[in-house]
Amino acid sequence: MRRISKFLLAGVAAVAVLAACTNKPGEKEKIIVRFVPSSAALADPAYLVKIKSVELMLEEKIPNTDFELDTATNYEALTEAMISGQVDVGFLTSQQYAYVTTEEPGKVDVILSSVRNAYAAQIDDAGQPITDLAQIMANVNAPGYNASYHDTVKVSSYHSMLLVKTSAYEAGFDTVAELEGKKVATGSTSSGSGYVYPAVLLNQNGLKFTSNAPGAKEVQSVTISGGHQSQIMALLNDEVDAAFAFLDARLSSAFDAYNAVAGQNVFADTKVIALTTGIYNDTISVVNSMAPAMKEAIQKAFMEIIQTEVGLQALSVYNHTGYNIAVDSDYDGEREVYVFKRDNL
DSSP states (O other), X not given: OOOOOHHHHHHHHHHSOOOOSSOOTTOOEEEEEEEOOOHHHHTOTTHHHHHHHHHHHHHHHSTTEEEEEEEOSOHHHHHHHHHTTSOSEEOXXXXXXXXXXXXXXXXXXXXXXXXXXXXXXXXXXXXXXOOOHHHHHHHHTSTXXXXXXXXXXXXXXXOEEEEEEHHHHHTTOOSGGGGTTOEEEEOOTTOIIIIIHHHHHHHHTTOEEESSSOOTTEEEEEEOSSOHHHHHHHHHTTSSSEEEEETTTTSSGGGHHHHHSTTOOTXXXXXXXXXXXXXXXXXXXXXXXXXXXXXXXXXXXXXXXXXXXXXXXXHGGGTOOOEEEOOGGGGHHHHHHHHHHHHHO
């Protein structure tokens, strides 16, 4: 990833006031917060009002502090602004966090990960996320599995899964190694769960993708347009030997017609034979130089704000619905993927 050019960084500086490193006695500390809104958020005429509401709630929860929330041009600009100390708090994607902590170690710390609803198969009887990938696969391959969500638990990450047809699975096609020389449906080369994480999984098993007829230690990647459900349909239609998709893309109305045919069910007709490492959700990150007490206060404030109706609506401009406390090691897998992409793709 190239470093942002000086003229673009100057543009960021125009909208991001340098965070105060020293405050006179009695002065409020100023905290600069930036995020990159989705296109849907930008289309919402009320999104600036929503941002302002978060700003006010932060100031209520952390006295003697002025917060300034605004948008950054893009993720590269936001990352560079945090590296240079122009922004104190940034809503970074997992890959942007992996980039900055790899290329500029010691500059930025993660404090929170956004969450999504957990599948029941990901959670144990004590309500804790299952970390053993073999156990998750056993759960999702069990008879009657239907990708139902857990009633209460949310998780900070998800996986890409490798699917084969049940008939092939029962015939012994049940490991990544057996992909050698076969065709697998993938997303575009820029798709994290549809291509990049699968490429890392292959690399971990001594294999690699090729778009041509596969040779030794190669797997032919067949790019399927239309999203993860289309990749799975290519498998069901025998166009490929296997398919990569996010867990669990089979829970979709896209399979209604397939499931309506007597004797067919997308869950029963496919099996998961591998999962990638966890693909972590977006972060809220802060500059490393921030005082530990302020990091903890901001962490606590965002977790409380998003649990309110107003806060949830406001932070929906960033597609966040909740947060879990995060630590840097959560993103070890993201860094491995970043380095793989940097050096191989």
